[in-house]
Amino acid sequence: MKRITSRIESGKPVRAVVVGGGISGLSAAWYLRRAANDARIPVETSLLEASNRVGGVLRSERRDGFLLEHGPDCFISSKPEGIELACELGLESELIGTNPKCRRSFIVSNGRLVPVPQGFYLLSPVSLSALIKAPMFTPWGKLRMAMELFMPPRTDVGDESLASFVRRRFGEEALERFAQPMVGGIYTADPERLSLAATFPAFLDMEREHGSVIRGLGRKARNGAESSASGPRYGLFVSLSGGMERLPQALAERLGPGVVRAGTRVQSLSRDGLTRCWNLTLASGERVRADVVILALPAWASAKLMEGVDAELARRLATIPYASSVTVNLAFEREAFAAGLPDGMGLVVPEREKRDLLACSFSTNKFDGRSPDGKILLRAFMGGALRPDVAELDDGDVERRALSDVRDLLNFQGEPVFARVAKHRATMAQYEVGHLEKVARIQAGAAAHEGLALIGNGFKGIGIPDCIREARAAAMEMIGAVKSNTMIGVNL
Numbered sequence: 001m002k003r004i005t006s007r008i009e010s011g012k013p014v015r016a017v018v019v020g021g022g023i024s025g026l027s028a029a030w031y032l033r034r035a036a037n038d039a040r041i042p043v044e045t046s047l048l049e050a051s052n053r054v055g056g057v058l059r060s061e062r063r064d065g066f067l068l069e070h071g072p073d074c075f076i077s078s079k080p081e082g083i084e085l086a087c088e089l090g091l092e093s094e095l096i097g098t099n100p101k102c103r104r105s106f107i108v109s110n111g112r113l114v115p116v117p118q119g120f121y122l123l124s125p126v127s128l129s130a131l132i133k134a135p136m137f138t139p140w141g142k143l144r145m146a147m148e149l150f151m152p153p154r155t156d157v158g159d160e161s162l163a164s165f166v167r168r169r170f171g172e173e174a175l176e177r178f179a180q181p182m183v184g185g186i187y188t189a190d191p192e193r194l195s196l197a198a199t200f201p202a203f204l205d206m207e208r209e210h211g212s213v214i215r216g217l218g219r220k221a222r223n224g225a226e227s228s229a230s231g232p233r234y235g236l237f238v239s240l241s242g243g244m245e246r247l248p249q250a251l252a253e254r255l256g257p258g259v260v261r262a263g264t265r266v267q268s269l270s271r272d273g274l275t276r277c278w279n280l281t282l283a284s285g286e287r288v289r290a291d292v293v294i295l296a297l298p299a300w301a302s303a304k305l306m307e308g309v310d311a312e313l314a315r316r317l318a319t320i321p322y323a324s325s326v327t328v329n330l331a332f333e334r335e336a337f338a339a340g341l342p343d344g345m346g347l348v349v350p351e352r353e354k355r356d357l358l359a360c361s362f363s364t365n366k367f368d369g370r371s372p373d374g375k376i377l378l379r380a381f382m383g384g385a386l387r388p389d390v391a392e393l394d395d396g397d398v399e400r401r402a403l404s405d406v407r408d409l410l411n412f413q414g415e416p417v418f419a420r421v422a423k424h425r426a427t428m429a430q431y432e433v434g435h436l437e438k439v440a441r442i443q444a445g446a447a448a449h450e451g452l453a454l455i456g457n458g459f460k461g462i463g464i465p466d467c468i469r470e471a472r473a474a475a476m477e478m479i480g481a482v483k484s485n486t487m488i489g490v491n492l
């Protein structure tokens with residue numbers, strides 16, 4: 001710390017390097033700069049990104065008047081960090097909500113589209129009247145779900161899988177026909193392995209506090225909190241008129257080319273035994289020295305870089321599994337849909353339907369400006385933890401499978417105007433049972449390395465606002481530590 005202080009005193013900036021130019025890394029660089037300005041600490045930030053573009057999985061493309069989203073197509077607005085960042089970047093006027101006329105969504109049940117019933121919230125009905133009206137359950141299934149009101153709460157405090165929780169409280173049918181597809185569309189996860197505590201802790205709290213999820217949700221609804229909940233709450237999702245990639249583009253522009261270095265893969269990381277500086281070796285052979293390093297990478301990529309610094313931490317990082325997913329944008333003439341496109345945002349497909357499709361967004365309905373007049377844009381979502389084989393298929397095969405399922409479910413005629421396949425290999429962290437303990441140990445391990453922060457979607461949330469929140473927290477903590485001279489061990 002003495003050296004960092006004397007560096008600042010001698011007019012030299014603190015050298016901060018962010019590795020990874022996805023939304024996590026770009027946000028970290030942005031908030032590092034902001035926090036440093038606020039604290040009046042001179043910090044020279046560089047962001048090193050392996051690929052030739054920034055944004056990571058956020059990728060939008062304009063083609064023939066369509067706006068294609070190859071990665072995420074929106075983010076949740078109830079977590080404020082996404083909207084706050086967009087506003088800070090001057091993108092407020094570009095924020096768009098989902099189309100209010102088409103806010104419902106569908107679930108596939110025995111090959112047919114059934115609207116996600118009103119009064120359901122992700123895993124559970126909010127009331128018995130909502131349950132009675134739900135078309136996708138058998139009478140026995142409904143009865144079993146209603147019995148949730150009388151199921152004793154679990155006394156074991158250990159983590160539990162989402163499947164175990166739903167099965168225990170609501171029964172098998174609720175899991176197969178509702179919870180699995182609703183959650184599959186968000187986490188692309190295997191519900192038998194997905195940690196409830198790491199993904200939907202509110203349901204655990206309701207069980208503990210109210211003795212029943214239905215009762216807990218009902219009370220919240222009466223208090224007005226969840227009264228308009230329906231399925232994956234599309235009404236709460238926002239995007240940008242120019243596409244999601246506007247966010248990383250704006251960040252990169254505002255940070256400037258002096259900060260962002262695309263096409264720069266970090267090959268290895270080490271620590272100088274004498275100076276305690278970080279040394280980053282790039283794929284080009286160039287060496288970069290840093291006082292602080294933020295790794296904003298998938299956990300497996302951080303693991304590789306940490307191997308030479310802390311083998312145990314690297315091993316722990318490598319235990320966070322990642323799944324691959326695939327999107328297929330499908331563009332059509334409107335006439336291809338003789339009966340029209342169903343008036344919703346999209347559909348989710350339960351695993352029990354035995355299809356390749358996980359979900360499909362009706363992009364034309366979901367957000368304005370996604371397709372020209374007279375055309376329709378759909379986006380199929382495939383792969384995930386339950387279907388790792390899909391990301392290994394060639395693009396033509398993926399396209400054929402997506403089309404086959406979509407044709408069957410939405411009943412269109414003819415062929416699409418074009419199709420675009422995008423594969424996202426090992427980008428979706430899987431929060432398996434025990435995830436929170438894993439993350440706590442990783443954080444404790446990382447804390448032993450002064451001037452190091454680990455962020456990205458592997459730890460405390462996979463959504464875009466979660467990634468931004470973690471990046472901001474890491475940046476503020478770094479600058480806070482420099483400011484208060486407590487960054488013990490950064491002996492520069």
Ligand SMILES: Cc1cc2nc3c(=O)[nH]c(=O)nc-3n(C[C@H](O)[C@H](O)[C@H](O)COP(=O)(O)OP(=O)(O)OC[C@H]3O[C@@H](n4cnc5c(N)ncnc54)[C@H](O)[C@@H]3O)c2cc1C
Binds near residue numbers: 023
């Ligand atoms: C298909 C898909 C759809 C999604 N939909 C949504 C959605 O609708 N809403 C939502 O909120 N979230 C969604 N998510 C999740 C969310 O988009 C991601 O969790 C988030 O964008 C991850 O950002 P990141 O910066 O942490 O990681 P990434 O975007 O994976 O970025 C990591 C970056 O690090 C770079 N890199 C890797 N190794 C190195 C190295 N050695 N040196 C330098 N650079 C390196 C990579 O090239 C990459 O650019 C979706 C994810 C996917 C894949």
